[in-house]
Amino acid sequence: MELQHLNRTAWAALSSVEKEQYLQELTELPEGVAYEGLRKFERYGRCTETGVFSYEQRDFVFVPGDLVTLGWDGWHEGMNEETAIDIRETFSEYGVHDIDAYLREFSSPVREVHISPMLVECQARSLGWFEVSEEEAMAWDDGEFAKEWEKFKQSDISEYERYQHFRLVRHEGGIRIFWFNEDLTLERLKEETEKTGFSLLTEEEWEYLYGGGCRTLFPWGDSFDYTMKLKHFGSLQGVPGIVDENAEPDPSMVEDDGRAYDLELPNFFGIRFEGDPYRCELTLSQTGELMPKGGDGGSLICGGLGPVAGFLPATVVYYRDANIGELEWEELIDGMYYRRVIQISSSCAPSQK
Structure with missing residues (x-):
């Protein structure tokens, strides 16, 4: 199948076997990208059968042009x-x-x-926040995190944020720590x-x-x-x-x-x-x-x-x-x-x- 013909109409006309073959044969993808299989997605009266890929525990889908x-x-x-x-x-x-x-x-x-x-x-x-471990947060602490960390652990609030600095979120019995990406x-x-x-x-x-x-x-x-x-x-x-x-x-x-x-x-x-x-x-x-x-x-x-x-x-x-x-x-x-x-x-x- 030539690339210029790979629009939604052409893609929809393919059988599931043909779609699978095409997706499995894609080359020159970033190292670590793996094909996981076909899935069908329906919403707003439209439907697409397409391939799901994975990369570092993140899902990607193939979208026809x-x-x-x-x-x-x-x-x-x-x-x-x-x-x-x-x-x-x-x-x-x-x-x-x-x-x-x-x-x-x-x-x-x-x-x-x-x-x-x-x-x-x-x-x-x-984009602005990334998750860090307690050890990383303590290493980057400027005197505010450790104090708020202890207060948060003793409280019953679900989330606390120090503006553009750090964020604490209760999740499934634990606490997730997010740090503001100020250098980005x-x-x-x-x-x-x-x-x-x-x-x-x-x-x-x-x-x-x-x-x-x-x-x-x-x-x-x-x-x-x-x-x-x-x-x-x-x-x-x-x-x-x-x-x-x-x-x-x-x-x-x-x-x-x-x-x-x-x-x-x-x-x-x-x-x-x-x-x-x-x-x-x-x-x-x-x-x-x-x-x-x-x-x-x-x-x-x-x-x-x-x-x-x-x-x-x-x-x-x-x-x-x-x-x-x-x-x-x-x-x-x-x-x-x-x-x-x-x-x-x-x-x-x-x-x-």
Whole structure:
């Protein structure tokens, strides 16, 4: 199979045996990448049977490429009445009356893009924080960690953070320690990622992975899904329109019904996203500049806009945070995540036999 023909349509037409053979014969992958088998992922009415790979205990999936239209400049289906009333009434309180103009302003432009096939890390990882042992933390201690460590062990709180320094989290009977990655720079991240044979996502690749080239506002359509369970708000089912009493998210008021948060579930490519407007994912623009996606640091949700409008940065496929230039790098990486990809070039794709 030739690389230029490996788009989603061609991939879907292959039998499971043909897909397996193709994936097993991929060459020139970073050392340690292992093929684990085929899996089928279904979400939002779309389905992909694809290969799962592993690398250092992290899962990757094969994503076929395609020629797609990305960006947003108008409605494909249009919002239903419930969503329209919710968003318009919410934003009108803040002086925004033309919702279409607002969405165009905060969306990437419409453009046709060729996306190459790739292996994509299923779950993003924190950029600003990395896990360390107690011994490592003590060795790096400047006098604050040891004191807070002892206090935390004697307390019953679930999490404690010293801003941009260290974070303590109770987990399955133990305590995990995270250290802030203060020495990290974007250039250093690029270099270290490329050195191991991986690359970072571009904005266009992220939009393709999140929405699959959809022409709607959300990956599932133009109307909000009120059956979802959202982080910071819990289940929205049965709650029409704006939830005034929960406009300012309060984790202590959210009941845990055991359901997973819908926006964190694997999508039709088998990829998990953060699904949290307080977090964002690192992607790069066409010129290599930082272009975070999937969140705005919580600006809208903290402004009291409620679950629908507050979650626009985490749910709208083509949303761009226009205020990115106002934050320092250290502030950005505090809530930023990233994932690695492996580009499938003609040199590593097996030839058709």
